[in-house]
Amino acid sequence: MKLKKDLAISDSGFLFNPSSGDSFSLNPIGVEIFKLLQKGESDDAIITLLLNDYAVDKNTIDKDLNDFKIMLTNHKLINA
Amino acid sequence: MLSMKSVKEKPTYTIAVTGLNAIDSPGPGVPVIRALRDATSFNVRIIGLSYESLEPGIYMHDLVDKVYQVPYPAAGTQVMYERFEYINNIENIDFLFPNFDAELFNFIKLEERLKKELNIHMLIPTMEQFEARNKTNLYEYGKKHGIKVPxxxxxxxxxxxxxxxxxxxxxxxxxxxxxxxxxxxxxxxxxxxxxxxxxxxxxxxxxxxFIHGTEVNVCGVSDGKGKLMGAVPMRKLYITDKGKAWAGVTISDKKLIDMTQKLVKETKWNGPFELEVMKTADDEYYLIEINPRFPAWCYLPVGAGQNQVESTVNLVMKNNPVYFTKYEVGKMFIRYSYDLIVNMNEFEQISTFGEL
Structure with missing residues (x-):
């Protein structure tokens, strides 16, 4: 899964899709995951990094990451 | 030691503009004037041309230097010509921006006469271009130029x-x-x-x-020789119940710019235009409408780095027109309404004498 390359995100979590004009607001963890996806990190790597930083179990992170990616797909922020 | 440098003085143009109305489907006159006021390559004196006494642009004295009422298009070309002759004797107009679809027919008919006899220039489509893009002919138009039309x-x-x-x-x-x-x-x-x-x-x-999708629009201008002088795509963010944009944002859309370029090259479109396009979920583009003039949101391209209005004047006046290829993506416009306070004597002046 690859994010569209021209997406712009600010530190405050404001995400702008320049090809559609859509904008979104991400929470801090959303920003973190988004930036990791932008770097091309794998799902396993993202889950490992988040497990180190947050007191949460692997299943929850797995599910949240999956939900987040479904949202990105629905909003057409992923390359087809 | 004394040194002298030759500095080319900016020309001053007298430019007449129609479309000073601003209801919830506003005319493009005021934004065209704002773009002209922002021009860096010439100075400008603005002559507003109004059809009714309550068009707000009439009373915007910081934007408009003088206003004249003009006859409705239904009065015909001769009546219109005579009014322009009168106005031109006083104002010596260099350039005219017609901003209504409904008045364009008369202006196209009068174009040569206004230019030759009154030295008033315009950049407007030919009658053939104007008729071909008419809603009733658009499907055939698309077929002819290889552009999808519903x-x-x-x-x-x-x-x-x-x-x-x-x-x-x-x-x-x-x-x-x-x-x-x-x-x-x-x-x-x-x-x-x-x-x-x-x-x-x-x-x-x-x-x-009916085409399902997202509406995207392009504000552009073409030189009549098949070359695009500027094009900025915009997605509406907020619309009125008439479907008019009340807020919008410039977007990056190469496919849409390519389609615009193709259209301009094929048709040798002369002058400003707005394309209304529907983009489907499968990234197909359908041309819905071509408006043969600047749209009311034409000040957004100025904010995004393309003063297409200025370039339009410079092309015709042979004053080094700029052909834009870039613009800023993510620039927004948010429209608002504003109550002007007007003295009754001004309303009386324009209503009674047709001038202000």
């Missing part, structure tokens, strides 16, 4: 609707010849819309295939 048929009577329903399915779009478009989800709705729109705008009525 399938459409013209009808002259309500009884022609039911056979078309079988062909188009629902929903379908019912459009007036000049203005208005409504979506019908049932045959009854289609009949109602047909009756309402034909009563207001006359016949024929256009029945058009």
């Amino acid at each position: 399938f459409a048929k013209m009808i002259y009577a309500a009884h022609e609707i039911p056979p078309l329903v079988a062909e188009f399915g629902f929903p379908l779009v019912i459009k007036g010849k000049f203005y208005d478009a409504k979506i019908a989800y049932t045959a009854e709705q289609a009949m109602q819309h047909f009756n309402k729109i034909s009563a207001q705008w006359g016949l024929p009525i256009i029945i058009q295939e």
Whole structure:
């Protein structure tokens, strides 16, 4: 899964899709995951990094990451 | 030691502009004037041309230097010419921006005369270009130039609707010849819309295939030789109940710019235009409408780095026009309304004497 390359995100979590004009607001963890996806990190790597930083179990992170990616797909922020 | 450098002085143009109205479907006059005021390559004296005494642009004295009432297009070209002759004797107009679709027919007819006899220049489409992009001809126009246009048929009577329903399915779009478009989800709705729109705008009525997608628009200008002088795509972020943009954002859309370039190259479009395009979920682009003038949001391109209005004047006045290729993506406009306080004597002046 690859994010569209021209997406712009600010530190405050404001995400702008320049090809559609859509904008979104991400929470801090959303920003973190988004930036990791932008770097091309794998799902396993993202889950490992988040497990180190947050007191949460692997299943929850797995599910949240999956939900987040479904949202990105629905909003057409992923390359087809 | 004394040194001297030759500095080229900026020319000053007297530019007349129509479309000073600003209801919820605002005219492009005021934004065109704002763009002219922002021009860096010339100074400008603005002559506002109004049809009615309550057009707000008439009273915007920081934007408009002098206003004259002009006759409605229905009065015909001779009456219009005579009014321009009078105005030009006082103002010596260099350039004119017609900003209404409805007045363009007369201006196209008068173009040569205004230029030769009064030295008033314009950059407007030819009669052939103007007619070809007409809503009633758009489907054929798209076919001719290899651009997708929703399938459409013209009808002259309500009884022609039911056979078309079988062909188009629902929903379908019912459009007036000049203005208005409504979506019908049932045959009854289609009949109602047909009756309402034909009563207001006359016949024929256009029945058009409904395209699901996101509407994107392009504000641009072309030099009449097939070259695009500027084009900025915009996605509406907030619309009024008439479907007019009340907020919008510039977007990056190479496919849309390519389509615009193709259209301009093929048709050798002369002057400003607005393209209304529907982008489907599969990234297909359907041309919905071509407006043969600047749109009311034409000040957004100025904010995004393309003063297309300035370039339009410079092309005609041979003052080194800029051909823009870039613009800033993510620039927004947010429209607002503003109550001007006007003294009755000003209203009296324009209503009684036709000048202010």
